[in-house]
Amino acid sequence: MDVIETDIAIIGAGGAGLRAAIAVAESDPQLKVALISKVYPMRSHTVAAEGGAAGVIKQNDSLGFHFHDTVSGGDWLCDQDAVELFVNQAPLELTQLEHWGCPWSREPDGHVAVRSFGGMKIERTWFAADKSGFHILHTLFQTSLQYPSISRFDEYYSTDLVVEDGRCQGLVAMEMRTGLLRMFRAKAVIIATGGAGWMFPFTTNGAIKTADGMAMAYRAGVPLKDMEFVQYHPTGLPGTGILLTEGCRGEGGILVNKDGYRYLQDYELGPPDPWPRKKAMELGPRDRLSQAFWHEQQKGRTVSTRWGEVVHLDLRHLGEAKINERLPMIRDLATSYVGADPVHELVPVRPVVHYMMGGIHTDIDAATPVPGLYAAGECACVSINGANRLGSNSLTELLVFGGRAGRHAAQYAREARPSVDGSLLLKRAETARKRVTDLFLREDQGKRIALLRKALNDAMEDGAGIYRSEESLKKSCDELAELRRCYGRVHLEDKSNVFNTHLIYTLEVGSMLEAAHAIAHSALQRKESRGSHQRLDFANRDDERYLKHSLAYYNADGDPRIDYLDVTITKSPPGKRVYGGDV
Amino acid sequence: MNQPRPYVREPSRTTWYLTHRRYMQHMAQELTSVFIGAYALLMLWGLRALAAGEESWQTFLASLGSPLALLLQWLVLAATLYHTVSWFAVTPKAMPVQLGERFVPGFLIAGAHYLAWIVASLIILYFAGVL
Amino acid sequence: MTYRTIELEILRYQPETDTEPRFQEYCVPCEEDWVVLDAVNYVKDHLDSTLSYRWSCHMAVCGSCGMMIDGEPKLACKTFVRDLPARKIRIEPLANFPIERDLVVGMDDFMEKLQRVKPYIIRDQQRPLADGEYLQTPAQLAKFKQYTLCINCCCCYAACPEYALRSEFIGPAALALAHRYNQDSRDHGAREREDIVASDEGIWDCSFADACSQVCPKHVDPAGAIQQMKVGATVSWYQERLGLRKKTGAENK
Numbered sequence: 001m002d003v004i005e006t007d008i009a010i011i012g013a014g015g016a017g018l019r020a021a022i023a024v025a026e027s028d029p030q031l032k033v034a035l036i037s038k039v040y041p042m043r044s045h046t047v048a049a050e051g052g053a054a055g056v057i058k059q060n061d062s063l064g065f066h067f068h069d070t071v072s073g074g075d076w077l078c079d080q081d082a083v084e085l086f087v088n089q090a091p092l093e094l095t096q097l098e099h100w101g102c103p104w105s106r107e108p109d110g111h112v113a114v115r116s117f118g119g120m121k122i123e124r125t126w127f128a129a130d131k132s133g134f135h136i137l138h139t140l141f142q143t144s145l146q147y148p149s150i151s152r153f154d155e156y157y158s159t160d161l162v163v164e165d166g167r168c169q170g171l172v173a174m175e176m177r178t179g180l181l182r183m184f185r186a187k188a189v190i191i192a193t194g195g196a197g198w199m200f201p202f203t204t205n206g207a208i209k210t211a212d213g214m215a216m217a218y219r220a221g222v223p224l225k226d227m228e229f230v231q232y233h234p235t236g237l238p239g240t241g242i243l244l245t246e247g248c249r250g251e252g253g254i255l256v257n258k259d260g261y262r263y264l265q266d267y268e269l270g271p272p273d274p275w276p277r278k279k280a281m282e283l284g285p286r287d288r289l290s291q292a293f294w295h296e297q298q299k300g301r302t303v304s305t306r307w308g309e310v311v312h313l314d315l316r317h318l319g320e321a322k323i324n325e326r327l328p329m330i331r332d333l334a335t336s337y338v339g340a341d342p343v344h345e346l347v348p349v350r351p352v353v354h355y356m357m358g359g360i361h362t363d364i365d366a367a368t369p370v371p372g373l374y375a376a377g378e379c380a381c382v383s384i385n386g387a388n389r390l391g392s393n394s395l396t397e398l399l400v401f402g403g404r405a406g407r408h409a410a411q412y413a414r415e416a417r418p419s420v421d422g423s424l425l426l427k428r429a430e431t432a433r434k435r436v437t438d439l440f441l442r443e444d445q446g447k448r449i450a451l452l453r454k455a456l457n458d459a460m461e462d463g464a465g466i467y468r469s470e471e472s473l474k475k476s477c478d479e480l481a482e483l484r485r486c487y488g489r490v491h492l493e494d495k496s497n498v499f500n501t502h503l504i505y506t507l508e509v510g511s512m513l514e515a516a517h518a519i520a521h522s523a524l525q526r527k528e529s530r531g532s533h534q535r536l537d538f539a540n541r542d543d544e545r546y547l548k549h550s551l552a553y554y555n556a557d558g559d560p561r562i563d564y565l566d567v568t569i570t571k572s573p574p575g576k577r578v579y580g581g582d583v
Numbered sequence: 584m585n586q587p588r589p590y591v592r593e594p595s596r597t598t599w600y601l602t603h604r605r606y607m608q609h610m611a612q613e614l615t616s617v618f619i620g621a622y623a624l625l626m627l628w629g630l631r632a633l634a635a636g637e638e639s640w641q642t643f644l645a646s647l648g649s650p651l652a653l654l655l656q657w658l659v660l661a662a663t664l665y666h667t668v669s670w671f672a673v674t675p676k677a678m679p680v681q682l683g684e685r686f687v688p689g690f691l692i693a694g695a696h697y698l699a700w701i702v703a704s705l706i707i708l709y710f711a712g713v714l
Numbered sequence: 715m716t717y718r719t720i721e722l723e724i725l726r727y728q729p730e731t732d733t734e735p736r737f738q739e740y741c742v743p744c745e746e747d748w749v750v751l752d753a754v755n756y757v758k759d760h761l762d763s764t765l766s767y768r769w770s771c772h773m774a775v776c777g778s779c780g781m782m783i784d785g786e787p788k789l790a791c792k793t794f795v796r797d798l799p800a801r802k803i804r805i806e807p808l809a810n811f812p813i814e815r816d817l818v819v820g821m822d823d824f825m826e827k828l829q830r831v832k833p834y835i836i837r838d839q840q841r842p843l844a845d846g847e848y849l850q851t852p853a854q855l856a857k858f859k860q861y862t863l864c865i866n867c868c869c870c871y872a873a874c875p876e877y878a879l880r881s882e883f884i885g886p887a888a889l890a891l892a893h894r895y896n897q898d899s900r901d902h903g904a905r906e907r908e909d910i911v912a913s914d915e916g917i918w919d920c921s922f923a924d925a926c927s928q929v930c931p932k933h934v935d936p937a938g939a940i941q942q943m944k945v946g947a948t949v950s951w952y953q954e955r956l957g958l959r960k961k962t963g964a965e966n967k
Contacts, residue, residue, distance in 0.1 A: 039768075040821060042866050043776045057846075098847040101835040101898060103855060103862050110849030134775055135862060142833040142891070154825070177587050177814060206770035239747060242773045306746075333773060336792065337747065450759040494764040496730050498587060499815040501758075501766045588729040589812035589820050594878045603785070606875055609923040673924060676938030677945065684856045 001172075001429055002182040003422075006034035006151070007413045008406075009171055009186035011158045011213055013037035014044030015133070015398035016377025016405070017192035018140035023406025025147035031410055034184055036153040036173055038208065038504070041141040045194055045206045046398065049133020050245035050329065051117060052125035053395035055090035058114060061122045063087045068572060070393060073119040073285050074357075074386020075531035075541065076574040077226065077549070077567055082364045082382045084570065086393075086400050093399035094126050102139040103128050105326075115326075116250035117391045119285035119579070121278055123250070125392040130245050130329045136395055156182075157504050158212065160432035161189060161220045161373065165420045168220070168373035172432040176504065179497030181436060183429040185422070187413035188372045190405045191217055191360060195378035199512040199519075200353040201457035204236055204243040213379040215511035217360045218518065222368045223551035223563070225381040227515070228523035228533045229357035231389055232466055234289035236352025237338050238307030244330055244349060246391045248342075249282040251326050253315045255289070256346070257301040263311070267292040269580040280580045287388040287532040288579065290351035294466045303348065307338075310348035319343075351466060355394060357385040357532065358522070361551060361565075366405035372412060376405040383549065387531020439492050439506060446489035449506045455483055456509065460516055464523055469536040473524040477559070480517045487513055518552035518560050525562045526550060543574050612669045618662035621655075671696045717746040720795060722753055724765065725806040727813045735813060737804075738762075744795045750803065751779055751790035754817075767817035774931060777865035780872070781817050782806040787869035789931045808872040810881075824868055827884050831892035831910055836903025854899040861894035861939055863932045870926035870936055876919050883919040884911070886926035886936030893939035896946075905950075912947040920944075 008024050010017045013035050021035045037044065056066050066087040071078050094112075098104055104112045105127050116123040128135040144150055155176040162170040162183065170185040193213025197205025218224050234255070235244045249255070254275070257263045262272045262281065269284040269292070276283060293311060296302050302309040315323060315330075320343045323331050327342070335341045338348055359381035366374045366382070377398050384397060419425070447455075463476025487510055494502035528542035529535050548564040555561060600606040632643035646652060674696050675689030708714045720742055727735040740761050742753045751769055758765050768778040772791045779790040784804050795803070811819035841848060870886035877883045892911045896904040911917055920940045927937040953959045 039770065039778070040825070040866075043768075043770055043778050045770065045776070047776050047865075048771050048773060092843050095843050095847050099835065099841065099843070099900075101895065101900060103859060103898075104847075106850055106852050106855055108852060110851045110854070112847050131775070131863075134865070138862070142828075143835075145829045146832070146834050154821075206772065206776060208770045240772060329775075336794075337773075339747075448763075450763070496728060496764070498729050499766045499818050502763045505763075587814060589814050590727050590729070590735055591812045592735075592809070594810075596879065599875065599878060605873075605925050605928065606923065609875065609921070609925070613921065673922065673937075673941075676924075676927070676935055677941035679938065679942070681853070681857060684853045686856075 001426060001433060002180065003426070004034060004182055004184045005032075006184055006186050007031040008188050008190065008409050009034045009036060009184045010190045010192060011036050011171065011216075012044070012192035012194060012377070012379070013041035013141070013152065013154075014192060014194055014377065015046035015137055015140060015395065016402035017044075017190070018137070018144050019399050019402030020190050020192060020376060020406035020409070021150050022140065022144055022147065023403040024410045025149045027407050027410045028414065029147070029149050031149060031413055033150045034153055034186065035144075035150055036156045036158055036171075036184065038155060038157040038176070038212070040154045041144075041152070042138060043208070044137060045209050046133045046137040046395070048204070048206060048243065049136070049395055050130045050243060051247035051250065052115060052127030052132040052392050053094055053136065053399070054117065054120070054125050054390070054392040055094040055396055056087065056124055057091050057094070057112060057126070058122075058124065061124050065121045066090070066124060069120050070384060070390050071386070071572050072575070072577050073390035074384070074388055075577060076543075076547065076569075076572070077229075077386030077530060078384050079364070079382065079568040080570040080572060081568050083384050085364060086384045086397065089400045090396045093396065093403060097136060097139060097399065100139050100143045102135050105129055115247055116276065116278060116283060118246050118249065118283050118289070119279060119390050120283070121583075123278075125247070125250065127247060129325070130247055130327045133395060136398075157507065158216065159436055159507060161216050162425050162428045162432070163220050163370060163373075164424050164428055167371040169419050169425055170429075171216075172429050174436065176499055179500060179503075181433045183426065185419065185425060187416040187419070188374065188409040190366075190409050191373070191375040191379055192377045192402060192405070193379045195356040196512060196515045197353050197356070198508075199456055199516045200460050202236070202241050202461070203353040204233055204241050205353070210508035211511045211515035212508065213375065214360055215514040217368060217373065217375065218514055218552070218554045220370065220373075221554065222370055222373065223361045223553050224515065224518045225358055225361040225549050225551055225565070226383055226387070226522070227356070227358035227518045227552055228526050228550060229385075229387050229531060230353060230464065230519065231286055231355040231357060231532050232290035232351040233354035234286055234293060234351050235313055235349040236354075237334065238305060238310050238348050238350050240337050241352045242333050242337055243352070243354065244313060244334065244347065245327070246286070248313060248315055248327060248330055251315075251322065252276045252318055253282065253313055255282050255349075256312050256314055257296050258303040259301065261301075263296050263301065264289065264292055267295065271581050279583045284579045285388055285577075286354075286391060290466055291534060293351050305348055307348070308350070310350045312346035313342070313349045314346050315342040316344065316346075355389055357381065357383070357387065357389050358519070365408045366401050367408060372416065374405040374409045376401040387533060436503075436507070439503065440495050442489070442491035444491050446491055447486050448493070449490055449502070449509055452483060452486060452490060453509050453512075455479070456513060456516060459483065460519070464520055467534050467536050468523055470524070473520055476520045477517075477524055480513065480520055481559070484513055484517065514554070521560050522550040522552050522562055547574060612666060615662040615666040618659045619666060622659045622663070667700070716743040717748070717796070719743050720753065721802040722757060723802055723804045724754075724757070724817070726765070726816050728764070728815055746796065748795045749791050750783055750788075750793045750795060750798075750805070753795060753803075754790060754805065765817075766815050775865060777867035780808050780867035780869045782809055782872065787872035787929050789867060789869070792931055808868055810872050810874070810878045811868070821868070823881065824866070824871060824885070824888070827888040828866070828891065831884065831888050832903060832907050833891045833895055835895065835898065835901050836906055837900070838902050848900045850899050857899075858894050858897035860934055861890050861897065864890060864934050864936075865932055867931065869929045869931060873925040873929040875923050875925060876921060880919060882915045884916050886940070889917060889920075889943065890934060890936035890939040893943055896943070904946075908947060908950060911943055917943045917947060
């Protein structure tokens with residue numbers, strides 16, 4: 001097997017991966033960085049983030065406010081030391097991005113402008129119109145081009161980590177153009193592969209968000225933390241699941257049901273006026289808004305369309321000029337994909353799977369329990385997001401923890417013991433290769449992979465949606481166990497080497513099945529309702545038993561083992577989440 | 584094995600502009616330069632005739648009046664107009680004018696060019712004694 | 715739910731078995747609001763899993779799914795089937811790029827050119843982070859904003875007649891990106907970039923066919939950017955000849 005020698009290998013070249021790569025290059029230009037991604041960097045899904053990134057910069061705001069909004073938004077499942085560090089670093093990282101050329105929207109005097117977002121006491125979201133993620137990604141990518149120590153390996157699909165001697169020493173990845181598997185031998189590896197929304201049928205996520213990194217770490221023995229917490233964004237376009245940013249509501253948009261009634265006032269988010277008002281009504285947190293939709297649907301007060309049940313997002317009162325300035329892409333997307341121009345019409349929306357709060361267990365330095373292995377971004381769980389991520393924290397998280405992962409990995413790489421005998425690593429890599437090549441040898445039998453993915457989607461939607469129960473989750477767990485067995489027999493319909501997207505698709509479904517399994521079991525074991533994890537059979541939060549992070553450990557032949565870890569509470573004891581008139 | 588073997592499609596060097604209306608229009612615009620160039624040569628010829636004296640100048644003027652010469656001049660005029668119109672149409676791209684946060688609408692910039700063209704023509708016609 | 719059935723005529727090329735590309739036809743039952751990408755995905759999931767193409771976001775922002783649709787470079791995720799009245803839709807990989815396989819084209823050349831124009835802020839002096847952001851008024855932002863909107867889908871390269879004939883041409887998207895940084899009030903790198911953009915392979919190769927701007931799915935105007943840089947480079951040239959400013963570039967470094 002070909003071996004590529006590097007100091008630090010980074011899997012994933014989205015926001016977190018690029019930020020990590022730049023951090024390594026800036027902290028030590030002597031360290032060689034291999035930036036490995038299954039897509040070209042600018043295709044990474046950071047590109048689709050719209051609303052903006054949170055960071056305290058204005059005089060009327062404070063780090064304490066950002067801290068509290070984040071912790072209460074996360075239903076007190078956030079590690080408060082991590083949140084404190086995060087809110088402290090946020091303004092610096094966002095300023096750094098400004099220095100690198102990010103075209104942030106501005107106030108008339110030239111200072112960076114901020115907008116309101118859900119669950120925030122004060123407006124603090126930096127934005128670049130409604131393409132913030134796009135601009136952040138392209139700024140990072142373009143900035144990364146000036147560092148000679150960063151070598152990119154675009155369209156390399158990583159399949160497995162190489163863990164030997166108790167530490168991570170590299171990975172195996174396939175060059176998609178040739179189908180060749182190569183080993184990257186590295187002193188440290190950073191996983192920055194993003195989320196896993198594609199395991200659900202209806203998601204804002206791009207097709208590339210398939211849990212690859214989570215599954216890789218999971219199989220290598222790193223626990224997945226808090227996987228039961230899956231965020232539904234309240235406003236996706238029906239049919240496609242295209243995201244309509246929370247910025248729509250931040251700018252003053254409202255949600256109405258089929259009677260034109262602002263139904264959120266019925267769910268402890270009102271009163272509706274005065275509007276707009278922070279932390280109230282449409283500017284409540286995402287979990288509450290998505291749950292409110294579910295209740296409206298139960299009551300039959302949603303609107304039936306050919307795409308299913310929806311509510312309406314009303315932006316008309318903002319006026320054409322403001323919509324064009326602040327939300328131009330939203331206007332374009334709504335007009336194109338559902339035929340509703342928000343300047344003149346109501347836009348149909350419904351909750352849609354958006355973000356994984358859970359992920360690879362890391363500490364505050366982005367380090368996983370396996371020495372030499374780091375993770376950052378959506379694939380990781382530090383955790384600053386707790387049970388429900390505050391809107392506009394994820395783009396900032398990419399920067400803060402991507403940067404930290406880079407710096408800490410660089411330090412580790414400089415101090416790392418010389419690696420063990422290379423032949424042992426190659427042996428590991430060969431095992432990984434066999435996992436892929438075996439797929440080519442399978443007889444034509446078993447389920448087609450496209451059907452397997454459909455079944456996975458259904459199992460997740462039915463069992464692990466906005467509201468869950470013992471019954472629904474058990475059913476999902478059983479189905480997932482069966483699908484894992486099926487996957488063991490799945491065969492390749494395309495046995496070519498060059499750019500075999502069917503093979504990639506097959507491997508991705510394998511990754512998603514593992515992550516989905518962790519989600520369903522973590523959710524089944526958490527017998528309480530907290531943030532985005534709502535159990536019909538356990539309607540209340542139970543701090544006594546579940547003020548804990550769940551940790552799912554991989555089990556190749558059966559169900560994952562679920563363990564728990566205490567939440568770090570430093571200065572905000574668990575309290576009631578208060579929105580609406582009571583704020 | 585596994586060596587990438589990309590397939591390269593070479594465009595025809597001689598007929599590529601026939602493959603799309605957009606390219607044909609572009610080549611038509613480029614082609615009009617030939618007429619404009621030809622007319623410049625004609626002007627030079629006229630200048631030489633003028634320098635050679637009254638008689639040759641009159642011969643030159645007479646030759647311009649022949650049906651063939653008239654046809655050619657009409658062709659040059661048509662080509663020049665096409666070139667001018669299509670060129671003015673894209674001037675806003677090459678010379679955007681920003682006022683505060685907004686850009687001056689393209690038709691105003693193109694319009695300014697037409698205005699300058701008319702003014703220049705009037706001046707020339709004035710000195711030529713036509714006006 | 716089927717709105718109408720269409721025939722997709724897709725150019726296939728599998729380098730391990732094909733000596734040259736060939737068309738393959740598929741019948742696809744489309745729904746009313748389907749884009750071409752949905753139809754291609756239908757082929758992949760239901761009819762032929764060996765078809766290879768790139769896609770991800772399905773919302774016209776990741777830039778993966780640029781392809782020739784009935785001869786025009788377009789994003790498959792933003793091209794609606796209902797807007798293509800013919801029964802048959804022809805899909806080919808982006809023109810002017812080598813075909814790696816099926817609808818997947820080689821991007822190496824573009825990626826190299828993107829890097830070559832130094833698309834990042836170049837400054838004589840960095841401002842310390844603790845001093846906060848650079849001030850930039852909305853008007854200063856508006857000056858370059860539209861050139862930041864390029865998603866690198868490469869539709870412009872597929873339309874550019876110059877790039878088709880002379881692949882050394884740096885091309886629309888990369889040049890527009892250079893212009894984007896040149897126009898940014900925070901940047902001081904315009905003269906450094908001029909050595910690249912005004913080279914033999916740069917702006918002077920453009921004959922202003924405007925094809926790039928006409929096909930850009932994000933309404934960026936690379937043709938405009940290139941003409942503006944031509945004006946700028948011409949001014950620089952005269953300034954240097956008249957001794958009004960020093961020559962920059964390689965000899966200075």
